[in-house]
Amino acid sequence: MTVKAILGYEVAEGLTPEEYERWLFEVHAPDLLANPHLDRIVFNKVLRPVRQASGGTAEIPEGYSFYRIAEMHFADEDAYAQYREWFSDHPIPAERGPAGRTDFKFYVLTDSTEVTRESLAAGGAAR
Template sequence: MIKNILGYEIEDGVSPVEYERWLFEVHAPDLLANQYLDKIVFNKVLRPVRQASGNTAAVPEGYTFYRIAEMYYADEEAYANYLRWFEENPLPVERGPAGRTKFKFYLVTESTEVTRE
């Protein structure tokens, strides 16, 4: 499985209510129109984890995130097809993330799940 992992904040001037409406009513449906994307998981960040010593674990000083999102693809070929599909079917600028989403990172990963089974 291939997965994009991205962390972001909301751009200044965009309220959380406006952002959530756009994210779930416009952006997610636009992304899922691409048949090569299997699913999206939106993780809303509540707070960093604190170690017993009181130090914040694994979050550099000054970094904040509104959400960490995960976009799932069957394999590298599906991800390549996903990119190609959007080259052929670009999102209209007014529907895209520009001016709404302030990306902090955007990674392509290979996932390995570990479960009790």
């Protein structure tokens, strides 16, 4: 089982994207990865919003945009709980944290199922 925390956000007002990127990769990512319960982080920088789902099945309204969608990968829900607990004992100092830098739009915990051509040909989805 792979559990992911998925976060969508914008850069907080007052920061340039260049300032944000420098903080994210030089300060925040190393602080997060110091936590032994986090397996990896995937940063998906949004190129542009897409306003229609495949086949025209859904119209996506204006106003939904994100600077980045990030994924934090954990072995399971227990690892995520331990990740949270670890930061209780090892807090990120406020001056290094996301407050004032990251404008979160959503933050959800998910159970991921990956589907590939190979897994479909073999008769199912990979977990």
